[in-house]
Amino acid sequence: MSINETFVIVGAGLAGAKAAEALREQGFDGRLILIGAETHRPYERPPLSKGYLAGADEREKIFVHPEGWYAEHDVEYRPGRTVTRLDRGAAQVELDDGDLIGYDKVLLCTGSGPRRLPIAGAAADGVHYLRSVDDSDALREVIAKSSRLVMIGAGWIGLEVTAAARQAGVEVTVVETAELPLLRVLGAEVAQVFADLHREHGVNFRFNTSIAQIDTAAGRATGVTLGDGSRIEADAVLVGVGAVPNTALAEAAGLSVDNGVLVDVGLRTEDPNVFAAGDIANAQHPLLRRRIRVEHWANALKQPATAATSMLGGAGSYAELPYFFTDQYDLGMEYVGYVEPGEYDQVVFRGDVPGREFIAFWLKNSRVLAGMNVNVWDVTDPIKALIRSGAEVDPARLADPTIDLSQVAS
Ligand SMILES: Cc1cc2nc3c(=O)[nH]c(=O)nc-3n(C[C@H](O)[C@H](O)[C@H](O)COP(=O)(O)OP(=O)(O)OC[C@H]3O[C@@H](n4cnc5c(N)ncnc54)[C@H](O)[C@@H]3O)c2cc1C
Numbered sequence: 001m002s003i004n005e006t007f008v009i010v011g012a013g014l015a016g017a018k019a020a021e022a023l024r025e026q027g028f029d030g031r032l033i034l035i036g037a038e039t040h041r042p043y044e045r046p047p048l049s050k051g052y053l054a055g056a057d058e059r060e061k062i063f064v065h066p067e068g069w070y071a072e073h074d075v076e077y078r079p080g081r082t083v084t085r086l087d088r089g090a091a092q093v094e095l096d097d098g099d100l101i102g103y104d105k106v107l108l109c110t111g112s113g114p115r116r117l118p119i120a121g122a123a124a125d126g127v128h129y130l131r132s133v134d135d136s137d138a139l140r141e142v143i144a145k146s147s148r149l150v151m152i153g154a155g156w157i158g159l160e161v162t163a164a165a166r167q168a169g170v171e172v173t174v175v176e177t178a179e180l181p182l183l184r185v186l187g188a189e190v191a192q193v194f195a196d197l198h199r200e201h202g203v204n205f206r207f208n209t210s211i212a213q214i215d216t217a218a219g220r221a222t223g224v225t226l227g228d229g230s231r232i233e234a235d236a237v238l239v240g241v242g243a244v245p246n247t248a249l250a251e252a253a254g255l256s257v258d259n260g261v262l263v264d265v266g267l268r269t270e271d272p273n274v275f276a277a278g279d280i281a282n283a284q285h286p287l288l289r290r291r292i293r294v295e296h297w298a299n300a301l302k303q304p305a306t307a308a309t310s311m312l313g314g315a316g317s318y319a320e321l322p323y324f325f326t327d328q329y330d331l332g333m334e335y336v337g338y339v340e341p342g343e344y345d346q347v348v349f350r351g352d353v354p355g356r357e358f359i360a361f362w363l364k365n366s367r368v369l370a371g372m373n374v375n376v377w378d379v380t381d382p383i384k385a386l387i388r389s390g391a392e393v394d395p396a397r398l399a400d401p402t403i404d405l406s407q408v409a410s
Contacts, residue, residue, distance in 0.1 A: 003029050005028075005031070005104040005105070006031040006032075006033065006101070006102060007028060007030060007031070007032050007103065008033045008035065008093055008101055008103040008105075008106045008107070009032070009033065009035065009109055010035055010093065010106065010108050010109060010110055011035075011036060011037075011111055011278070011280075012034050012036025012037075012038065012042045012077065012079065012109075013036070013045075013111045013279075013300065014042060014045070014064055014278065014297065014300040014301060015109035015111065015278025015300040015301075015304050016036065016042060016107075016278075016304075017034070017041075017064040017065060018301055018304040019107050019277060019304035019307055020032060020077075021073070022304050022305040022307075022308035022309075023308045023311065023312070024073045024075070025305075025308075026305075026308050026312055026314075028311075031076070032074065032075050033078065033101060034070070034075050034076065034077045034078065035082075035083055035095065036077070036078065036079055037081065037082040038080070038132060039079050039080040040063075040132075041065070041067065041077070042063065042065065043062040043063045043064060043133055044063075044064060044297065045297070046325075047061070047062050048062070048131075048132075048133060048135070049130055049136070049156075049161050049164070050164070050327050051327075052133075052136055053136050053139060053140055053143075053160075053161065055140060059133075062133065078095070081099075083095055085249070085253075086106065086274070087253070088253050088271055091104070091273065103273070104273065106273065106274050106275070107275045107276070107304075107307055108249065108261060108276040108277075108280060109276070109277055109278045109280070109300075109304070110245075110246035110249060110250075111245075111278055111279045111280060111300075112245045112280065112295055113131055113244060113246055114130070114240075114244075115241050115242045115243060116129075117152065117211070117214075117239050117241060119212070120213040121214030121215060121216045124214060124216040124219055124221045125220045125221065126142075126220045126221035126222075126235070126236045127214055127221050127236075127237045127238075127239060128236060128237065128238045129238070129239050129240075130157055130238065130240065131243075139238070142235075143164065143165050144168065145235070146170055146234075146235035147170060147171060147235060148170070148171045148172075148173075148233060148234045149165050149170050149171070149173075149234055149237070149238065150172075150173050150175060150223060150224050150232055150236075150237045150238070151165075151172055151175070151240060152175050152211055152237060152238065153174075153175075153176060153239065153240040153241040154174050154176035154178070154180075154194075154205070154240075155181075155185075155240055155242060156324075156326055157240040158174060158181075158238070159181055159182070159194060159198065159326075160328055161238055161240065162198060162203055162328075163327075163328040166203060166329075172204070173203075173204040173205075173206060173232050173234070174198070174203055174206065175209050175211055176205065176209065177208070177209065177210055178207065178208070179207045179208050180192060180194075180207060181195055181205070187339075187341075187344065187347065187362070189347040189349075189360070190360050190372065193353065193374070194328075197328065197356070198328075201329055206226065206232075209226050209227060209228075210227035211224050211226060211227070212226060212227050213225050221236060221237045222234070224237060243279070245259070245260045245279055245282075246279075247260060247261055247280055250269075250276070253274075255269050255270065255274065258282060259282050260276075260279075260280050260293040261280050261281055261282060262282050263275065263276050263281050263282065263283045265283065265284045265285070265316075265319070266306060266307075266310040266315065266316040267281055267283055267303060267306055267307040267310055267316065267318060268310050275307045275310055275311055276307075277303040277304050277306075278299065278300040278303060278304070279293075281293060281303065283303070285318075285319070285338075287319055287321070287388065288338055292322065292338060294322045294324075296322055296324040297324065298320070298323040298324065299320070302318070302320055306318040321338065321387060321388070322336070322338045323336045331374060331375060332374075332375055333373060333375070334372070334380055335370065335372040336380055336383050336384055336387070337362070337368070337369050337370025337384075337387050338370060339362045339369045343364060344362040344364050345363065346362075346364075346366075346395065347360055347361065347362055347363070348361045348363060348395050348398045348399050349361075350399050350400070350401050351376060356374055357374065357376055358374055358376065359371055359372065359373045359383070361386075361398055363393070365392075367390055367391065367392060368383070368393060371383035371386070371387070382405035382406060385406070386408070389409075391409045392409065392410045393409055394409070394410035
């Protein structure tokens with residue numbers, strides 16, 4: 001199939017690597033080129049703020065494929081090379097070494113990068129961001145050497161690093177502009193669970209607080225000055241204020257970009273030869289009937305198979321519900337579904353919330369939009385089924401752990 005064709009994948013993260021795998025699995029036997037700006041072969045990022053950061057997971061475990069996989073599958077993997085231009089007219093990509101590669105189909109998997117803080121001191125030594133394995137290695141050393149850390153931002157990455165640092169005995173102050181951690185994603189009811197968890201582990205929170213600047217001495221961060229003028233001293237500062245999709249290449253190529261590259265249910269852009277998957281794809285979702293862009297491992301893992309089908313001319317449609325997970329101290333959780341901030345009208349808890357063994361459901365008009373299981377396992381499929389069914393549920397039955405989740409309709 002397609003033996004004379006060349007497919008180029010731009011970005012060798014999880015999505016890029018899985019796309020190469022899916023194309024070969026689906027029978028593409030033409031030239032397949034995977035170009036990645038990083039020098040490490042494709043790896044998964046979740047361990048970088050969890051087990052790998054804590055030194056519990058070995059480095060070899062983070063990689064998507066064994067070292068020899070790319071050659072064995074005839075994938076021309078070009079590490080350490082950035083695609084600087086996508087020329088749709090000439091159907092070619094240009095690399096930072098000047099190389100030009102013609103393509104029949106191109107898949108954009110350029111992912112996202114950390115949002116930078118536009119404040120004084122943000123470029124000083126001792127100010128850290130976490131996206132790559134190199135960042136994680138550097139941060140592990142910082143945690144080992146520091147006694148006080150300031151975390152800017154109480155999102156997932158900030159909280160996971162906070163947990164790792166606390167477990168290593170580091171004093172951590174988390175500064176957050178909102179009144180609770182993860183407030184935008186979880187809403188106040190469930191965000192409180194994470195605030196309590198971290199407080200119990202000795203974390204100092206400064207909510208409703210802005211950062212005026214990162215203080216420095218001789219070019220090194222020494223702490224932060226808050227919006228009210230007070231100071232917090234620290235040996236290092238970690239900035240975890242979210243990620244932004246790497247859309248510059250797509251934008252310069254004239255593709256439609258709005259919070260990611262706009263793609264249809266089959267991950268096709270408006271150009272029939274250009275596709276996008278993973279963190280950068282703002283994709284039409286057939287069940288949710290809207291475009292969504294998520295920065296989730298499971299999305300980068302599974303979307304590429306649909307993109308591959310579309311690249312091969314098939315009728316792909318990506319209909320998985322968003323899914324993500326976190327591990328912090330002894331709390332493990334999975335979240336499935338999709339709720340825009342403020343879009344729900346009820347939260348129902350099933351189980352033991354103070355004991356942190358429960359499921360939370362977000363509802364609108366008595367229908368389940370999302371569910372999060374905390375230290376309760378093997379319930380993702382029934383939660384997904386509830387969301388997909390769109391059925392009205394009885395909140396009392398939903399809250400009752402003795403009633404099977406398939407029996408909660410009203
Ligand atoms: C520390 C951390 C912890 C996380 N934990 C979780 C978690 O617990 N659960 C969860 O669901 N998700 C988690 N995520 C999110 C998850 O890792 C991402 O959703 C996933 O990595 C997205 O994969 P991707 O391939 O789309 O993009 P990326 O992983 O960002 O990979 C994109 C790659 O493309 C390269 N690139 C960009 N532009 C170019 C170019 N022009 N030319 C060549 N190469 C280019 C980049 O260098 C990068 O290597 C975490 C992320 C981080 C950073």
